[in-house]
Amino acid sequence: MTATSVERVNGTPKTSPEPRFDPVALAEAEAIRTRAAAEGEAGRIKAEGEAKAAQVLAAEQAEELRLANERKRMRLEKDQAAHELDLAEKAARKAAADAAKERADKAAADKEATEAKRDAEQRRTEAWWKWGARGIYAVGLIIAAPVQFMHFWDPKRPFLVAAPGLLEGLALVLAFGAAWAVAHRRDVTPYRVGIMFGAAIAAGINMYGGLSDERIGFNAGLIGAIASLGGPIVLMAYEHGIAQKVDGIPSWRERRQADKDAKAEAVAVEKARAEKAAAEATAAAEKKAAQERAEVEQQRRDHDRREGHPKIWETAEAMRSARGSQYVTEQIWADAWYRKTGSKLVGVTAEIEAESRAAQAHMQTVTEAPVLGSLSLIESQMPSRRKKGSNTPDGRRGNGGTPPVRRPGDTRSYSPLANKQAAIAGTESAARDELSNNT
Numbered sequence: 001m002t003a004t005s006v007e008r009v010n011g012t013p014k015t016s017p018e019p020r021f022d023p024v025a026l027a028e029a030e031a032i033r034t035r036a037a038a039e040g041e042a043g044r045i046k047a048e049g050e051a052k053a054a055q056v057l058a059a060e061q062a063e064e065l066r067l068a069n070e071r072k073r074m075r076l077e078k079d080q081a082a083h084e085l086d087l088a089e090k091a092a093r094k095a096a097a098d099a100a101k102e103r104a105d106k107a108a109a110d111k112e113a114t115e116a117k118r119d120a121e122q123r124r125t126e127a128w129w130k131w132g133a134r135g136i137y138a139v140g141l142i143i144a145a146p147v148q149f150m151h152f153w154d155p156k157r158p159f160l161v162a163a164p165g166l167l168e169g170l171a172l173v174l175a176f177g178a179a180w181a182v183a184h185r186r187d188v189t190p191y192r193v194g195i196m197f198g199a200a201i202a203a204g205i206n207m208y209g210g211l212s213d214e215r216i217g218f219n220a221g222l223i224g225a226i227a228s229l230g231g232p233i234v235l236m237a238y239e240h241g242i243a244q245k246v247d248g249i250p251s252w253r254e255r256r257q258a259d260k261d262a263k264a265e266a267v268a269v270e271k272a273r274a275e276k277a278a279a280e281a282t283a284a285a286e287k288k289a290a291q292e293r294a295e296v297e298q299q300r301r302d303h304d305r306r307e308g309h310p311k312i313w314e315t316a317e318a319m320r321s322a323r324g325s326q327y328v329t330e331q332i333w334a335d336a337w338y339r340k341t342g343s344k345l346v347g348v349t350a351e352i353e354a355e356s357r358a359a360q361a362h363m364q365t366v367t368e369a370p371v372l373g374s375l376s377l378i379e380s381q382m383p384s385r386r387k388k389g390s391n392t393p394d395g396r397r398g399n400g401g402t403p404p405v406r407r408p409g410d411t412r413s414y415s416p417l418a419n420k421q422a423a424i425a426g427t428e429s430a431a432r433d434e435l436s437n438n439t
């Protein structure tokens with residue numbers, strides 16, 4: 001079959017129809033233009049949103065930088081204050097150490113000065129004592145010697161004139177021997193006995209001469225006897241003191257002070273012993289009370305566990321007996337709880353763990369779910385649309401069925417936060433679609 005075309009109608013050439021208006025093409029063109037305008041407006045809004053987001057980000061970064069600088073400044077001030085405090089403490093410790101050293105040096109200097117003063121006083125008194133004893137001995141010799149010379153003078157026996165030298169010299173030589181014994185740390189008792197024996201003989205002779213010889217007289221004999229005894233006694237007393245000093249023998253005053261210090265030390269030791277005994281008794285009482293409280297607490301804990309968890313208690317008792325422990329300790333109870341429930345946390349069972357995980361999952365779902373409805377940041381930017389009534393005429397009928405033209409500015413612009421939320425939602429949706437495609 002061949003298609004034919006009608007070129008004439010009733011002998012009249014058929015003309016081509018005039019082109020008519022195509023509303024569909026016009027609507028598509030308008031839709032393309034509207035879409036392009038909407039895309040341009042969306043690009044502008046996106047650019048504005050990105051600019052505002054950049055401004056907000058820059059402001060946030062500036063604020064973060066300011067806060068970081070502020071924190072750095074505060075840390076620097078804190079470190080500086082700590083450094084100044086440390087320097088002040090070091091200076092205070094150094095000042096205290098210097099003051100303590102100065103006090104110690106002053107105390108040492110005072111002690112040294114006191115000791116030097118005491119040594120000087122000792123040397124002075126010792127010198128006075130030494131030369132005083134020797135002077136007394138010399139004076140006694142001057143007094144006693146003439147008495148003995150008068151008593152022993154005999155023209156028929158002139159050799160007896162040396163007797164006074166023998167008698168007085170005997171005590172003097174023995175005194176020199178006592179000094180030698182002291183210097184060489186030897187026993188001085190024999191020398192002292194010899195001194196007193198010689199002095200007693202000389203004194204007896206002087207007293208006898210005063211009583212028997214009228215030329216001498218009683219007074220001269222008496223003073224001669226005293227001089228014969230006094231000089232050696234004083235010299236022997238001096239040598240005795242020197243001997244005690246060399247031997248380190250304490251004096252009566254030192255012995256009395258030592259006895260006093262020993263009594264004070266004994267009292268202090270006894271007091272310390274009593275305080276130590278009291279402290280030990282107090283510590284023992286506190287320890288006993290603590291043990292009693294621990295036993296009462298252990299009994300309460302055992303009763304609660306036995307009544308509240310009988311099955312776990314049986315396992316704990318078995319483990320206690322096997323380990324040789326006196327009580328069900330916390331470690332034994334934790335091990336028994338783990339063996340019976342499988343939980344390492346004492347007090348947590350499988351049911352409690354399941355409820356806790358369900359509550360955590362529900363909380364996570366609630367906190368991470370997007371906000372929908374009237375509170376949504378996206379839908380809150382859309383203008384409210386009222387449903388038209390059934391008798392409301394169609395607004396498109398007045399323009400030949402063409403939809404009304406949308407122009408920029410007809411809809412309110414989205415806020416930057418809405419744009420950001422929409423971008424986040426789009427990213428999440430794309431990620432979910434990609435994940436579903438991959439699976």
